[in-house]
Amino acid sequence: MEDNVITVRGLVKRYQDLIAVDGVDLDVRSGEIFSILGPNGAGKTTTVEILECIRKATEGEVTILGHDLRTGGKEIRRQIGVLPQEFNAFDLLTVRENIAFFAGMYDRQADVDELISLVDLEHKRDTYFKNLSGGLKQRVGIAIAMVNDPRIVFLDEPTTGLDPGARREVWEVIRGLRAKGRTIILTTHYMEEAEVLSDRLAIMNQGKFIALGSPSEVVAQHGGGRTCVIRGGGEAAMRSLHDMGPERDGDDVSVRIVHKEDLVSIVTALNRDGVEYEEVMLKRPTLEDVFLKLTGKSIEGGEISG
Amino acid sequence: MANRVKMVFSGLAKQFFRSPGSVFWTIAFPVMLILIFGAIFSGTGVSKYDLYVQDLDDSLVSGIYIDGLEATGVLNIHEVPVNEDVDAFIERNSVVNLLIIPAGFGQALTSGSEIEVTLRQDSTAGSSRAVLAAVNAVTQQANNEVTGGREVITVRSGSIVSEDLSFIDFFLPGTIGLMVMMIAVQSIVGYQTRFRNNGIFRKLATTPMNNAEWLSGMMLWMLVMVAISVAAIMVTGMLMYDVRMSLDLMAIAMIVVATGLFTAIGMIISQFVKDEEVAGTAAGAITFPMMFLSGSFFPLESMPEYLQAFAQVLPLTYVNNGLRDAMVYGNASGAMDNLLIVLVMAVAFIVVTVAISGWKKE
Ligand SMILES: Nc1ncnc2c1ncn2[C@@H]1O[C@H](COP(=O)(O)OP(=O)(O)O)[C@@H](O)[C@H]1O
Ligand SMILES: [Mg+2]
Numbered sequence: 041m042e043d044n045v046i047t048v049r050g051l052v053k054r055y056q057d058l059i060a061v062d063g064v065d066l067d068v069r070s071g072e073i074f075s076i077l078g079p080n081g082a083g084k085t086t087t088v089e090i091l092e093c094i095r096k097a098t099e100g101e102v103t104i105l106g107h108d109l110r111t112g113g114k115e116i117r118r119q120i121g122v123l124p125q126e127f128n129a130f131d132l133l134t135v136r137e138n139i140a141f142f143a144g145m146y147d148r149q150a151d152v153d154e155l156i157s158l159v160d161l162e163h164k165r166d167t168y169f170k171n172l173s174g175g176l177k178q179r180v181g182i183a184i185a186m187v188n189d190p191r192i193v194f195l196d197e198p199t200t201g202l203d204p205g206a207r208r209e210v211w212e213v214i215r216g217l218r219a220k221g222r223t224i225i226l227t228t229h230y231m232e233e234a235e236v237l238s239d240r241l242a243i244m245n246q247g248k249f250i251a252l253g254s255p256s257e258v259v260a261q262h263g264g265g266r267t268c269v270i271r272g273g274g275e276a277a278m279r280s281l282h283d284m285g286p287e288r289d290g291d292d293v294s295v296r297i298v299h300k301e302d303l304v305s306i307v308t309a310l311n312r313d314g315v316e317y318e319e320v321m322l323k324r325p326t327l328e329d330v331f332l333k334l335t336g337k338s339i340e341g342g343e344i345s346g
Numbered sequence: 347m348a349n350r351v352k353m354v355f356s357g358l359a360k361q362f363f364r365s366p367g368s369v370f371w372t373i374a375f376p377v378m379l380i381l382i383f384g385a386i387f388s389g390t391g392v393s394k395y396d397l398y399v400q401d402l403d404d405s406l407v408s409g410i411y412i413d414g415l416e417a418t419g420v421l422n423i424h425e426v427p428v429n430e431d432v433d434a435f436i437e438r439n440s441v442v443n444l445l446i447i448p449a450g451f452g453q454a455l456t457s458g459s460e461i462e463v464t465l466r467q468d469s470t471a472g473s474s475r476a477v478l479a480a481v482n483a484v485t486q487q488a489n490n491e492v493t494g495g496r497e498v499i500t501v502r503s504g505s506i507v508s509e510d511l512s513f514i515d516f517f518l519p520g521t522i523g524l525m526v527m528m529i530a531v532q533s534i535v536g537y538q539t540r541f542r543n544n545g546i547f548r549k550l551a552t553t554p555m556n557n558a559e560w561l562s563g564m565m566l567w568m569l570v571m572v573a574i575s576v577a578a579i580m581v582t583g584m585l586m587y588d589v590r591m592s593l594d595l596m597a598i599a600m601i602v603v604a605t606g607l608f609t610a611i612g613m614i615i616s617q618f619v620k621d622e623e624v625a626g627t628a629a630g631a632i633t634f635p636m637m638f639l640s641g642s643f644f645p646l647e648s649m650p651e652y653l654q655a656f657a658q659v660l661p662l663t664y665v666n667n668g669l670r671d672a673m674v675y676g677n678a679s680g681a682m683d684n685l686l687i688v689l690v691m692a693v694a695f696i697v698v699t700v701a702i703s704g705w706k707k708e
Contacts, residue, residue, distance in 0.1 A: 094551045114554075122552040128544035132361040144353035145553035168364075184549070 045070045045192055045223050046091065051100035053086050053247075060086040062247030064100075068192075069240075073214065073224045077234040077327075078244035079337055084227040085125050087244070088194050091225070092122050105191060118148070121190030123181045125197050125227075131170035135161055135180055138169055143187040155183040158220075159213050175206025182213055192223045199233060211237050235327045245335045255327060262334060263325025268306055269294045272318035280313040281306060297322070350555050354563025358537070359570065368533075372571055373578045376525050380582050383643065384514055394419075395477050398435075398444040400426040407452030414484045415445075421480055432466075442468040443477045455492055455499070465503045468645070478503060514587040518579060519597075519669035520642035525575045526604045527633055527662050530568050534612025535629040537564070539622040557700065565609050572605050596672040596681045603689050604665045610695035611661075617702055636662040664688050 046068035053061040061083045068074045076084045089095045091102065093113045102109035104116045129138040136152060143149040156165055159179040164172060169180060178198050185193050195214065199207040207230070214237060217224055228234055234241045235255045243251040243258070251258045270277045273293040278286050284306065286293045295306055307320065331337065362368050397415065401408050416423050426435055426444070436444060446464040454461035465481050467474045478501075485499050492498060541547055550560070576593070583589035593601075615632065619625040638644075639653055640662035646654055657663045668684025671677040 089548075092552050094548065117552060117554065120552070122549060124545040124548040124552075126545055127549060129546070130357060130361060132364040133357060137357070137360065141353055141357050142549070142553065145350055145550070145555045147554070188553075 043069055045105055046225070047101075047103045048091070049101040051087065051090065051102065052098045053083070053090060053095065054098045059247050061090070061097075064244075064247075064249055066242065066249070066252075068223060068225060070223055071218065071221055072239040073218055073226060073237055075234040075238040075241040076225070076227045076244050077229065077231070077241055077331075078227075079229055079335070082244040083247040084244055085196055088196055088225060088227060092120060092194055093117055118146070118188065119191050121185035121188060121193045123178075123185040123193075123195045123198055125200075127181045127184075128177065129169045129180055129184060132168055134166045134168055135172070135183075136165045138180060139183050139187060142184045146188040148188055150187055150189040152187075155186055158186065158216060159183045160209075173206065175202050175209055178202065178206075178210055179213055182210070182217075186217070190222070192225065193217055195224065195226045197227050197229070199228065199230065207233065231326070231328050231331065243331060243334060245337075250334045251330060259325055259327060259330055262330040264296065264329070264333060266297045266325070267294045267323050268297055268303055269321050269323055270306070270310065270315075270317045271321065273310070273315060274317075276313065276315040277310065277317060280309050280315050294323070350559045351563045351566065354560060355566045355570075358563070358567040362567075362571065371532075372525075372529060372575045376521050376575055376579045377582045379521055379524075380514070380517065380579065381586065383517055384587060394422045395480075396424060396441075396443060397421045397477055397481075398424045398426050398439075398441050399447065400428065400430065400432060400444065401447045402428055402449040403447050403451035403453075404428065405452030407455050408447050411447065411451070411484070411488055414488060415481065418480045418484060420476060436466070443474065445481060451499075455488075458493055458496075458498060460498055460500065462500050462502045465501055467503060514583060514589055515591065515674050516645065516670070517643070518583045518589060518591060519673045520666050521579050522576050522601065523604065523640070523662055523666040523669050524637060524642040525579065526572050526601060526665065527608050527636060529571050529575055530605055530608030531612040531615070531629050531633050532626075533568065533571065534564065534609050535616045535619075535625045536622075538613065538616035539620065539625040542616075542620065543622060561609075561613070561700070565606060568605050568609050569602065572601060576601060591673045594672055596678065596685065597669055600665060600668045600672060600681070600685050600688065603685065603692050604661075607661060607665075607688060607692035607695055610692065610699040613699040614695065614702070617699075636660050639663075641666045661688065661691050664691075 044067045046066065048064055048066040051061055051064040051066075052059065064083075064087060076087065078084050086095065090097045091104065091109070093109065093116055097109070104112070105119055107115050109116065130141065133141060136156065139152050139155055143152055143155075156162055159182055161176065161179055161183070164176060169177065172180065182193075182195065182198065185195065198214070199210050202210065211233070214224060214226065226233075226237070238255060240252070240254050241258065242249045251262050253261065270281075270293045272291050274291050277293040278288055281293065281295055284295050284302070286295050295302070297303060303322070310317065310320075362372075399412055399415070401412065412423060415421050426432070432444065432446065435441065444466045446466070448461065448463065451461055451463070463481075463485065465478060467477065481501055485501050489496065489498055580589075580591075580593070583591070611632070612629065615628050616625055619628045639649070639657050640646075640660045641657065642662070646657055646663070649657070664684045664687045668681050668688060671680035671684060
């Protein structure tokens with residue numbers, strides 16, 4: 041068995057004249073958390089639902105666990121677990137009953153009580169689903185995704201709408217799955233989630249993967265290097281540094297560091313011209329910067345808007 | 347396979363019993379219907395009832411007899427011309443109570459020989475018992491006056507619809523038909539749209555379960571809900587109105603087939619209307635006309651011609667007719683005919699359902 045559990049080549053999905061997925065190539069390695077990060081409408085759900093065998097691709101080759109998607113659907117379904125986007129289990133069944141219900145759909149079933157402790161819900165075992173908080177509901181959803189003891193788990197926006205605390209708890213559960221050797225494919229539109237949780241990630245926009253790799257690789261490749269920020273430098277700093285292509289953001293001025301010596305030149309120039317400023321700092325680019333740069337989209341509170 | 351159907355069934359069952367609204371709807375609603383309609387139609391209030399009289403004797407004596415009827419104060423007497431064909435007259439005027447005084451009535455009375463008046467009634471109408479009682483009382487009085495108690499005049503009661511039936515006998519099977527439709531259509535539409543919007547269908551699509559298993563589990567559960575409702579209806583009828591009807595094999599077959607039919611209709615509605623609230627309205631728009639136009643509450647015969655014609659295309663009409671044939675009239679061949687019609691409709695709708703209900707597809 042090779043290392044890649046999923047390989048995708050040239051995946052395309054068209055709806056009439058809309059291209060929802062536009063030539064995606066992807067390899068997912070065994071045991072990793074792979075995130076697809078992108079705004080609403082980027083094509084994340086369409087992509088994962090094709091891999092889950094519930095939508096048909098227009099074009100492209102997909103192999104999952106050695107089975108061709110077109111012919112091995114039945115076998116693939118047995119070995120994958122899915123948490124659909126905006127999933128709500130049965131309101132008037134308890135946590136345990138809900139998990140048992142979905143387990144009953146499979147011939148090979150994981151132990152329901154073990155799943156309950158996997159998502160840390162022992163204390164809510166007999167609570168109706170409708171009475172759970174958002175974060176706990178998502179944890180039930182993750183347990184339900186695990187009922188057939190799958191090798192690959194698809195989680196479509198598992199933390200959307202949760203408060204930061206609940207989100208972190210879900211992350212812990214997801215890390216727990218990885219620790220048990222599962223491969224996880226996750227979609228999200230939270231920067232931080234993709235950055236701290238994924239082993240590797242892809243940034244998706246308008247049906248295309250526009251960046252792919254580990255979080256640090258993606259940042260290194262697309263972040264545009266480090267920048268020096270002169271806080272409170274204002275117009276004086278702009279004039280003093282105008283040879284180095286400064287950019288202004290309010291009273292702050294930033295300059296890209298291309299060579300190591302650039303930092304020295306900046307400080308020298310500022311001193312020479314007697315520019316007053318609050319402080320000089322060196323900034324590493326984040327995934328957020330990469331995203332802004334690649335898509336031109338705005339970000340509010342770590343969440344991609346629009 | 348069997349396990350998945352069982353899971354669907356028991357999952358729905360558990361949720362049902364935890365939802366007071368559903369239980370109320372299934373049990374209390376039909377019980378209230380029977381009690382309310384029963385009270386309205388079996389009540390013998392002070393209101394007057396229409397009695398049509400065809401006086402073929404047209405003598406002084408028959409005139410006195412008719413005056414006696416009028417004097418009871420509960421009857422509005424309408425004369426029917428002597429040359430009218432009674433059957434045509436009944437049909438044309440939706441007559442529910444008609445008394446025929448035969449020629450020779452006065453003669454017989456004066457000579458003391460026995461004679462028979464005929465009272466034809468639609469026994470399903472609420473007024474039938476009161477009218478019969480009034481006619482009997484007046485006749486008894488006439489007998490007393492003329493002969494000192496010997497029964498000279500006897501009242502032969504003939505029915506327009508059927509014999510010895512009260513409104514409740516008519517109404518009970520109608521309520522069963524109505525509830526089969528309401529339960530199946532409303533619940534299926536509710537379940538389908540809710541589960542679709544909650545992502546449960548998308549989740550199930552990734553499991554080995556298929557459409558047929560889902561549909562089977564749903565249908566089984568519908569049968570149980572219907573059975574609960576039918577039991578509530580029958581028990582209410584027996585306790586409150588002393589109804590002595592039984593569910594024979596034919597009636598049970600009709601209930602089962604009708605449940606399949608309306609389950610399929612619910613599936614089809616929910617396939618086209620995705621929004622939960624809109625779907626509820628759509629279900630109402632389809633069940634509401636059937637509720638009133640398929641003879642659940644009122645006999646089809648009492649409706650205008652064009653509505654009667656419309657009723658012929660409504661599935662519930664055949665369910666109601668079949669149930670009455672089986673439960674009330676003991677008309678086995680009529681019940682069989684209606685059952686076959688409903689069966690054909692059920693098969694057709696189920697085939698359409700299986701063909702179009704693509705919760706597996708996108
Ligand atoms: N069934 C469908 N029919 C037509 N268009 C669709 C359908 N599903 C998704 N789309 C379109 O495809 C694009 C990608 O959608 P989606 O995969 O849901 O994005 P994401 O999950 O990243 O928010 C969107 O523009 C969406 O409107
Ligand atoms: Mg999505």
